[in-house]
Amino acid sequence: MDEFRDAGLIRQAAAEIRKLARPDKHYRLMEVCGGHTHAIYRFALEDILPDNIDLIHGPGCPVCVLPMGRVDDGLSLAADPKVILTAFGDMMRVPGRNGSPLEHKARGADIRMVYSPLDALKLAQKYPDREVVFFAIGFETTAPSTALTLRQARALGVKNFSVFCNHVTIIPAIRAILDSPDMRIEGFIGPGHVSTVIGCRPYEFICRDYGKPLVTSGFEPLDVLQSIVMILRQLADGEARVENQYARVVPWEGNLAALKAMAEVFELRPYFEWRGLGFISQSALRLRDSYADWDAERRFAVPGIRVTDPKAAQCGEVLKGVLKPHECKLFGRECTPELPVGALMVSSEGACAAHYNYALRKTAAATVQA
Numbered sequence: 001m002d003e004f005r006d007a008g009l010i011r012q013a014a015a016e017i018r019k020l021a022r023p024d025k026h027y028r029l030m031e032v033c034g035g036h037t038h039a040i041y042r043f044a045l046e047d048i049l050p051d052n053i054d055l056i057h058g059p060g061c062p063v064c065v066l067p068m069g070r071v072d073d074g075l076s077l078a079a080d081p082k083v084i085l086t087a088f089g090d091m092m093r094v095p096g097r098n099g100s101p102l103e104h105k106a107r108g109a110d111i112r113m114v115y116s117p118l119d120a121l122k123l124a125q126k127y128p129d130r131e132v133v134f135f136a137i138g139f140e141t142t143a144p145s146t147a148l149t150l151r152q153a154r155a156l157g158v159k160n161f162s163v164f165c166n167h168v169t170i171i172p173a174i175r176a177i178l179d180s181p182d183m184r185i186e187g188f189i190g191p192g193h194v195s196t197v198i199g200c201r202p203y204e205f206i207c208r209d210y211g212k213p214l215v216t217s218g219f220e221p222l223d224v225l226q227s228i229v230m231i232l233r234q235l236a237d238g239e240a241r242v243e244n245q246y247a248r249v250v251p252w253e254g255n256l257a258a259l260k261a262m263a264e265v266f267e268l269r270p271y272f273e274w275r276g277l278g279f280i281s282q283s284a285l286r287l288r289d290s291y292a293d294w295d296a297e298r299r300f301a302v303p304g305i306r307v308t309d310p311k312a313a314q315c316g317e318v319l320k321g322v323l324k325p326h327e328c329k330l331f332g333r334e335c336t337p338e339l340p341v342g343a344l345m346v347s348s349e350g351a352c353a354a355h356y357n358y359a360l361r362k363t364a365a366a367t368v369q370a
């Protein structure tokens with residue numbers, strides 16, 4: 001990966017950006033994916049951009065967009081002593097109304113961290129007298145692994161395994177952002193991981209119907225800067241196209257095997273609530289009837305809890321790019337990575353956690369040096 005962190009090439013890309021960015025214009029570019037937000041802060045890329053380019057951190061962090069009510073719904077399953085609730089590591093610290101999964105675990109609930117849904121399936125095979133529920137979250141990036149695990153569970157006849165499905169899809173969220181009246185975005189740095197599965201074609205409506213360019217991008221510093229160059233070139237030429245900067249990983253047509261597995265197992269929910277964005281129709285996945293036996297929402301009484309975020313928490317505004325993370329009233333005081341109030345402070349891909357971990361440290365280091 002050395003060439004994607006090469007200082008000379010990075011300086012060249014930064015010079016190209018300065019040349020392309022018209023001084024009389026203000027550019028607001030949204031990086032959709034939380035992985036890009038993390039990379040932008042980690043490599044301090046905003047520092048080498050001209051002042052008139054603003055990077056807006058988008059909704060592509062699955063932990064961040066999950067409403068607190070769904071966290072509580074999942075935790076309610078763990079109240080049954082027969083249940084082993086399993087989840088990815090970044091879910092373990094997401095606050096629910098009465099604490100995170102980690103805190104519920106400390107109080108005695110059987111909640112275990114897994115690295116993949118297949119680990120949860122193995123647990124179900126190991127403990128046939130328990131019910132193992134996998135708390136599934138993520139975009140199209142992780143949905144195929146859940147789908148393949150469900151196929152495996154059915155093939156093996158494992159009946160004490162089920163999935164609490166919270167998978168969401170990126171396209172309706174981008175559409176909701178484009179339709180939002182307080183949103184002014186000139187172009188998109190397209191998600192890299194999701195695009196390895198869905199490809200580039202689903203983004204074409206952004207260019208066709210909204211006249212905005214989108215460049216699917218990798219995660220190294222040069223990837224992100226090259227993507228910005230590609231967006232600025234399109235804007236300078238009055239064009240709006242989908243381009244693939246991350247062609248070394250993203251096939252234009254996506255991963256057909258993964259898409260087929262997802263289509264076999266999942267269908268679209270009529271609507272789903274996104275934290276900060278509200279209800280978005282056809283934006284999330286649920287299990288098809290043919291997988292009802294492995295659907296935790298049909299096998300258990302899931303209460304359907306609705307929770308409003310604390311009033312002072314401004315996660316919604318940060319998610320939509322209306323506010324920068326440090327402009328939230330709770331940032332760095334009541335809300336820190338150690339004691340997060342909002343989900344954007346939990347995952348390393350959340351804009352608030354990334355800002356706290358990198359931008360604040362940098363400021364502190366500069367103060368010490370001075």
Ligand code: SF4
Binds near residue numbers: 313315328344
């Ligand atoms: S600082 Fe905390 S409460 Fe405020 S927007 Fe970020 S995550 Fe939400």
